[in-house]
Amino acid sequence: MLNDDQRPKGGEEPRGDDFWDVEIEPETDSALERLGAALRQRSSALDPELDHRVMATIRHSPRGYFRAALRWWTQPRPVRISPIGVLATVGALAILLVAVGRYFGGRGDATAVTAVASATGAATSDTRIIRFVISAPRASRVNVVGDFNGWDTQATPLTPVGEAGVWTVEVTLTPGRHEYAFLIDGREWRPDPSTPKAASDDYGSPNSVIIVGASST
Amino acid sequence: MYSTLSDEAVVRRVLAGDDEAYALLVARYRVRFTRYAVHMLGNREDAEEALQDAFVRAWRSLRRCRDPEHFDAWLFRILANRCRTRMARRKRYEATFVQDVRALSSAPADRPPTSGHEDPGYDLAIDRALASLDPDQREAFLLKYVDQMSYEAMATLTGVGVSALKMRVKRAADRLRGLLEERAHVE
Numbered sequence: 202m203l204n205d206d207q208r209p210k211g212g213e214e215p216r217g218d219d220f221w222d223v224e225i226e227p228e229t230d231s232a233l234e235r236l237g238a239a240l241r242q243r244s245s246a247l248d249p250e251l252d253h254r255v256m257a258t259i260r261h262s263p264r265g266y267f268r269a270a271l272r273w274w275t276q277p278r279p280v281r282i283s284p285i286g287v288l289a290t291v292g293a294l295a296i297l298l299v300a301v302g303r304y305f306g307g308r309g310d311a312t313a314v315t316a317v318a319s320a321t322g323a324a325t326s327d328t329r330i331i332r333f334v335i336s337a338p339r340a341s342r343v344n345v346v347g348d349f350n351g352w353d354t355q356a357t358p359l360t361p362v363g364e365a366g367v368w369t370v371e372v373t374l375t376p377g378r379h380e381y382a383f384l385i386d387g388r389e390w391r392p393d394p395s396t397p398k399a400a401s402d403d404y405g406s407p408n409s410v411i412i413v414g415a416s417s418t
Numbered sequence: 419m420y421s422t423l424s425d426e427a428v429v430r431r432v433l434a435g436d437d438e439a440y441a442l443l444v445a446r447y448r449v450r451f452t453r454y455a456v457h458m459l460g461n462r463e464d465a466e467e468a469l470q471d472a473f474v475r476a477w478r479s480l481r482r483c484r485d486p487e488h489f490d491a492w493l494f495r496i497l498a499n500r501c502r503t504r505m506a507r508r509k510r511y512e513a514t515f516v517q518d519v520r521a522l523s524s525a526p527a528d529r530p531p532t533s534g535h536e537d538p539g540y541d542l543a544i545d546r547a548l549a550s551l552d553p554d555q556r557e558a559f560l561l562k563y564v565d566q567m568s569y570e571a572m573a574t575l576t577g578v579g580v581s582a583l584k585m586r587v588k589r590a591a592d593r594l595r596g597l598l599e600e601r602a603h604v605e
Contacts, residue, residue, distance in 0.1 A: 230591060230595060232595060232598055233563055233591055233594060233595065234563065236544060236563065236594065236598070237562075237563030237564045237566070239540070239541075239544065240453075240457060240544065240560070240563075240564045241453070241564055248462070248466055251444075251448055251452065251466055251469065251470060252441060252444050252445055252448060254470055255441075255444050255470050255473045255474060256438075256440070256441050256444065258470065258474050259437055259440060259473075259474060259477050260437065262474060262477075262478065
C-alpha cells in the first residue's frame, strides 16, 4: 500500500486502470535508453537568442503598476511631434498664462501698491484729519479698515483719483495710536508700506500703525 | 558573477530589484526545459515561445514563488501549463502531426533538430511515437529517459506522486516499445 507521501499530489485522482496500491518499477530497456539518448542529442541545437529575448522582454515588461508608472515617468522615449501640434501646444500655453495673469492681476499687485497716510489738518481741537492714499492700479475697490472704524470692512471706502489707480480717503481721528490696513477688492489685506507695522497681528496679516497727535505723521 | 549563487539567492536578488540577475536563472534552466518543451510540443518554435512565455510569467509573479529554493520546480509547472495550453490550442494540428507523415517531412524548419541517427527515418519515427503518447505519459517519459531524473526528483518537479509517475513511465515505455518494434518489423 502507498503511504500519503507516495500518493499523487496536486489533486490528481486515479483514472481508469491506475492501481495506486501496486508498486510498479518499469524495467529498464536498452531501446528506450537509446531513444532517450537520441532525444538528448537532438535537443542540443537550441536558439542561442532565447536568453536575450527573455531578458529583453523582462526589461520592457515592468512588474506591477507602481513599477510600470515609475518606468513610464523615468524612461526616455522617442517623441514624435508635428508643427501643428507644436503651434497648438504653444497657443494653449499662452491662453493659459494670460488667463492666470488676468485672474491674479485683478486682485491687485503687491509691487504696484503704494500708500501714504498723512495729516491734512485739524477737524477740531481734539481730532485730526488724516488722508490715506494707496496706489492699486488693478483694484476695483479699496477700503481702509482699522480700530478707528471698529474694523468694519465696508465703513471707509477709498475713492479713485484720476486714471493712475490712486485711491484716497480722509478720516477724522482722535490723537493717539491707531492700527489699520487696506482691504483690496474685499479679500486682500495690505499694510501701509509708508508706516510702521504693528508688533503682532491676531489674524495672520500685519497691520500698520499711525500715531495721531500734535506731531502726527 | 552570480554563477555560484543558489536559486533562492538569485530569486531574492531579483525580488530586491536586480532584474539582471534573472538572466542566471534563464541560463541555468533554458537547455533542460527547452528540451522538455520541444518534445512535449513537437516543434522547436512553439517550444521556445512556450519557454519564453514561462520565463517571463515566472518573473512577473516571482513574489508568488513560495519556495525559491525549488525555483526549478515552480518554473517547470508554469512551463508545463504553458505547453498544455498550447497543445490544447493546436489540437487539430497535433492530430495532423501524428497522422500525416508527409506533412511532417515537408516542414523541417519547424521540427526538432535531428539526432544524427544513421537511419534517416528514425527521427520521424520518434516524433510519431512521442506524439502518440498521452501528454502526462509523454512528460513522465521525457523526464525519466531524456532528463534521466530519479522518480523522487520527478515527483518534486511535477508535484505528482512517485507511483503515479512510475505508472505513466511504464505505459509510455510499453507504447513506445511497441511502436519501435512495429517499425523494426516493417523494415
